[in-house]
Every structure is written in structure tokens, then in C-alpha cells.
Amino acid sequence: MNLFTVLESSETIRVLLFLLPGFVAAGVFQALVSNPKPNGIEVIVQAFVFTMFVQLAALPAFSGIEAIWPDILSDDKWKWEISTSVLVLVAVVLGLISARTWNRDWLHRHLRDWGLTRESSYRSAQYSAFAYHRDCFVVLHLKGERRLYGWPQEWPSRVEDQHFLMVKCEWLKEANKREPLEGVSHMLVSASEVEMIEFLPMPSDEQDTE
Secondary structure, three states, X not given: OOHHHHHOOXXXXXXXXXXXXXXXXXXXXXXXXXXXXXXXXXXXXXXXXXXXHHHHHHHHHHHHHHHHOOOHHHOHHHHHHHHHHXXXXXXXXXXXXHHHHHHOOHHHHHHHHOOOOOOOOOOOHHHHHHHHOOOEEEEEEEOOOEEEEEEEEEOOOOOOOOEEEEEEEEEEOHHHOEEEOOOOOEEEEEHHHEEEEEEEEOOHHHHHHO
């Protein structure tokens, strides 16, 4: 008696096995997006939705396997092992594609073009601003009327992330004169110190060196 024969005796375990691809796809998706993690019933609903898409996406793979090895999926010895492997692989790929689509605002962008929504896939206006201005330097207006110019390598996208990681940093003085920070490669700035953010086009000399 193999492991899957034992698991089939429990209806609950069978349901969990059915949802396993959905949990895998949802796990990959949630690991790569900044949105709050679902909890409770939301986890089950998300896993169920992903499972439906995984099952549909896996149909061509199963058809291909049956065409190459006609009897392999009818053999109990290999059915569960092959089916589970294919579904998990498809789930990982689907999770990666979903994350890329979400992080690029692809779906919501088209829905906005069609007049169906005004929302974006990003979790906050700040995240949207940085996502829409990926090629911009920024000026962080800090408390005490200080201004820091630089390239935002990382910025707060989750509740637990409360810092900006800045590179190529310079202090902006009066008349927008820059004062380089000698010997400083990176600067970690607390989000609580930032009162306003300006987005500036990348200087032409920076474009030449990128």
C-alpha cells in the first residue's frame, strides 16, 4: 500500500490534495507581490481559484503525456505521481506569470482603458508612484527642511518595510546646489522622516552610464 492509497481514505486529505496546486500557485504569487497576505477563508478561496486555473492550464500537458505514453495515466502506480508533479509544475509557472502580471499592473491597466475600474493592482498611492516612475531619481523632503537627492533602490511596499534605501545620494542646498556625500554608498532613510517626495527625470549623464 503506497502513501497515496492511505491518503485517499480521508476525504479531508483528498480535498487538500485537490487544492495543493492552488496553494502552491498562491504561495508563489503572494511571495512576489506587495499586497497584504490573505488569511482565514480568503486563503481557501484564493487556493480554489488558482486550482481551477491550474487544472485548465494542465490539460494540454496531460493530453501530451497521454499521446506519448497512452497507458501511463491509467496505471495506478504512476497516476498520482505524474499527475501531482505536472500540477505542481504548472502551479509554479502560473504563480510566476500571475505575479508578473500583477506587478506590471497589466490587468488593471486594460480594465481602466475599458472604463471598468479606476483602481490599480498596487496596494497604495506611494507604491503606484514609484512603479509608474521606475526611471526617475527622487528628492526626499525630510523633517527639518532637509532635502536628499538620489536613486531609490528600495522603498516601503509593505507595512513592515519602513525605510527608503537610497544610492547616489546628495544633499540639496539652496538654489538646488548638490552636496555629494563623500564615502557614502547607500543611505537608509526612515519613512517617518519623509514629508514629501519629488520624482525627477533621470539626468542625461546618468542615462549614458546606465
